[in-house]
Amino acid sequence: MSCSRCAVSFCCCFTIFVAGIIALIVWSAISGYRLPACSVEDFYVPYLNVTDNSTSVRTNHTLYFDLRLKNREPLVGVSYDDVKVTFFYGQNSSLSTPIGNYSFPKFYQGHGKKARRKALVETYGVPWEAASANVSNGSTVTFRVGLSTRATYESCSDDGGCSYHTYALVQGADIDVDGSGRKVDKQGIRLQSAAAAPQHTCRPVFLGLPVVLYFLVLYV
Incomplete structure (x- = not known):
């Protein structure tokens, strides 16, 4: 059960990381x-x-x-x-x-x-x-x-x-x-x-940390 939770947590973190990178690219393209x-x-x-x-x-x-x-x-x-x-x-x-x-x-x-x-x-x-x-x-x-x-x-x-x-x-x-x-x-x-x-000093990468913490608490 513990291993299953670890796998889920890893997948969630990896998905959020990739999504954050994509969001950063899109944000840069839109915002300058x-x-x-x-x-x-x-x-x-x-x-x-x-x-x-x-x-x-x-x-x-x-x-x-x-x-x-x-x-x-x-x-x-x-x-x-x-x-x-x-x-x-x-x-x-x-x-x-x-x-x-x-x-x-x-x-x-x-x-x-x-x-x-x-x-x-x-x-x-x-x-x-x-x-x-x-x-x-x-x-x-x-x-x-x-x-x-x-x-x-x-x-x-x-x-x-x-x-x-x-x-x-x-x-x-x-x-x-x-x-x-x-x-x-x-x-x-x-x-x-x-x-x-x-x-532009604001970047979506900074918004990723609270989201990551949320999912860690939810799934771990």
């Missing part, structure tokens, strides 16, 4: 997809490193950044168009001109996967002496990172039919830099959406 999570993991401006007075640093007008992109969809891959990254000096980028830009070629990212993109960017128009004076006095200066691309999700059924959902991905974040030349925040800085776009 969560946009990728983008963050700046490292940011370094050599000129603002006040501990290094070498000629190579005093004439270095580049910045280095390490960008992380994560596909937050567990069952669907995403294709990025060329990823354009633009840099500004100061918090209010709408009132300032870009000081540098970089572009990564288009690429595909598997479901739930992460990718890193790193580059050294030559800058222009930065008030270097004023910025250096600020960080030398113990203050910080702010750079802004802006990202723009398009993310396309492809969902295919067993019969070979596929549907495509494309979203504009426009995000940005302020990066505070101190006298070390590095960003103050030691953690990755999450880029926030600068334009309205669907970001």
